Amino acid sequence: MTGTNNEKESARQRDYMDRVRVLTEGRGLKYMVVTFGCQMNEKDSEKIAGSLQKMGYEKASSEEEADVLVYNTCTVRENADKRLYGRLGVCKSYKEKKKEMIIAVCGCMMQEEHVVERIRGSYAYVDIIFGTHNIFRFAELLFNRLDSGSQIIDIWKETDEIVEDLPSARKYSFKSGINIMYGCDNFCSYCIVPYVRGRERSRDPVEIIREIERAAADGVVEVMLLGQNVNSYGKGLDTRVSFAMLLKEAASVPGIRRVRFMTSHPKDLSDELIDVIAENEIIARHIHLPLQSGSDRILKEMNRHYSKESYIGLADRIRKEIPDVSITTDIIAGFPGETERDVEDTLDVIERVRFDGAFTFEYSRRSGTPAADMEQLDKVFVQKSFDRVLKTVQRVSREQASRFKGRTMEVLVEGEDEKDPARYTGRISQNLVVHFPKETAKVGDMLQVTLDECMGFYYNGKIIGHG
Ligand code: SF4
Numbered sequence: 392m393t394g395t396n397n398e399k400e401s402a403r404q405r406d407y408m409d410r411v412r413v414l415t416e417g418r419g420l421k422y423m424v425v426t427f428g429c430q431m432n433e434k435d436s437e438k439i440a441g442s443l444q445k446m447g448y449e450k451a452s453s454e455e456e457a458d459v460l461v462y463n464t465c466t467v468r469e470n471a472d473k474r475l476y477g478r479l480g481v482c483k484s485y486k487e488k489k490k491e492m493i494i495a496v497c498g499c500m501m502q503e504e505h506v507v508e509r510i511r512g513s514y515a516y517v518d519i520i521f522g523t524h525n526i527f528r529f530a531e532l533l534f535n536r537l538d539s540g541s542q543i544i545d546i547w548k549e550t551d552e553i554v555e556d557l558p559s560a561r562k563y564s565f566k567s568g569i570n571i572m573y574g575c576d577n578f579c580s581y582c583i584v585p586y587v588r589g590r591e592r593s594r595d596p597v598e599i600i601r602e603i604e605r606a607a608a609d610g611v612v613e614v615m616l617l618g619q620n621v622n623s624y625g626k627g628l629d630t631r632v633s634f635a636m637l638l639k640e641a642a643s644v645p646g647i648r649r650v651r652f653m654t655s656h657p658k659d660l661s662d663e664l665i666d667v668i669a670e671n672e673i674i675a676r677h678i679h680l681p682l683q684s685g686s687d688r689i690l691k692e693m694n695r696h697y698s699k700e701s702y703i704g705l706a707d708r709i710r711k712e713i714p715d716v717s718i719t720t721d722i723i724a725g726f727p728g729e730t731e732r733d734v735e736d737t738l739d740v741i742e743r744v745r746f747d748g749a750f751t752f753e754y755s756r757r758s759g760t761p762a763a764d765m766e767q768l769d770k771v772f773v774q775k776s777f778d779r780v781l782k783t784v785q786r787v788s789r790e791q792a793s794r795f796k797g798r799t800m801e802v803l804v805e806g807e808d809e810k811d812p813a814r815y816t817g818r819i820s821q822n823l824v825v826h827f828p829k830e831t832a833k834v835g836d837m838l839q840v841t842l843d844e845c846m847g848f849y850y851n852g853k854i855i856g857h858g
Pocket residue numbers: 575576577578579582583584585619620656
């Protein structure tokens with residue numbers, strides 16, 4: 392889609408927002424957006440919430456209270472389906488009490504035909520069903536539903552459109568996710584994302600920086616650049632721009648104190664990127680680098696395009712060039728065909744890379760992916776492998792966390808400590824959590840905090856200075 396078409400589409404959607412606003416004016420209507428899944432979904436939900444606010448809806452305090460209730464779904468793991476169907480079941484009673492309530496479902500699950508069929512068949516009271524590619528059309532879909540009174544289903548198989556400049560309601564005042572690209576071209580054999588999020592599309596760098604500048608002007612101090620594989624950012628754009636170049640520019644936006652990014656694929660993390668991070672303290676000393684498996688044989692089956700040794704080599708380079716960096720990862724236990732020997736290889740990588748944290752998952756079979764057709768492993772064996780990986784990674788991460796004990800670090804205040812209202816919770820650049828007495832600080836402040844007591848995966852500390 393060209394820049395002009397993009398502008399036309401965003402103007403069209405704003406027009407629909409005005410039309411819905413006319414219908415809702417003065418009625419005190421409320422909305423709720425419930426998000427399942429990753430940060431990309433969180434960001435999409437912010438856009439839906441932003442449109443709803445523009446259309447005159449206020450945030451509800453519960454799902455039941457909402458006049459428009461949106462479920463933004465995830466399909467990465469099997470049990471996500473069950474959670475959604477459970478929620479939709481409960482919606483029936485909401486609709487019985489309040490007939491005019493609008494229930495909308497969107498997100499990755501809706502890109503799977505069998506899901507849409509099931510909702511049409513068993514949950515016919517759902518009003519709007521849309522997918523990942525046409526989220527920007529939400530205002531139009533809602534208007535059509537209100538206007539026609541009939542169920543609206545609009546799922547696009549794919550798109551090359553990126554529509555900018557629509558409203559967004561930020562969940563946090565001090566930090567914000569910024570999409571830099573959509574989709575993924577990697578086709579890891581276990582992953583459903585390329586099928587539901589479509590081909591890789593990078594956003595225009597000028598638009599991205601403009602969005603960061605606007606966020607900074609609103610008081611945002613930390614941004615997280617989001618993409619399924621940020622290292623391949625820039626492919627297909629007219630401007631020659633790499634992820635490293637974009638990151639550097641993002642870090643130079645006045646008012647931005649910290650820049651994070653998610654997620655890096657190990658196969659194309661460049662030396663240029665390592666240098667940019669090393670040279671720029673505003674860029675977080677934290678790289679999330681999904682390993683998935685330490686076995687060359689399994690990595691090949693997963694279609695990951697790197698080897699055990701090349702991964703370790705990359706992690707060594709990162710640690711050497713960026714002192715104090717933390718490296719976290721994702722690991723899948725129980726991929727089809729995995730043997731004890733393969734698990735040993737994964738454990739070996741954990742010990743050698745010394746991960747600062749890891750999300751460990753049992754392999755989840757997603758129909759439509761190549762791995763779903765491979766011979767699946769016995770559940771007991773999978774559980775055993777998972778436990779071994781988890782135990783090792785937890786021990787190593789705990790040891791890694793203790794390396795900061797006694798240091799004074801820069802901490803961004805994120806909110807009240809859930810267990811103690813007299814304390815705040817914040818995060819250091821390495822992504823470790825610290826709790827400390829509030830004193831005169833406020834949420835969004837950048838503070839100097841001493842890390843006094845290591846509690847395993849987090850610290851207790853105290854403020855020793857501001858800024
Ligand atoms: S890089 Fe692989 S695991 Fe990540 S989203 Fe793309 S296909 Fe899925």
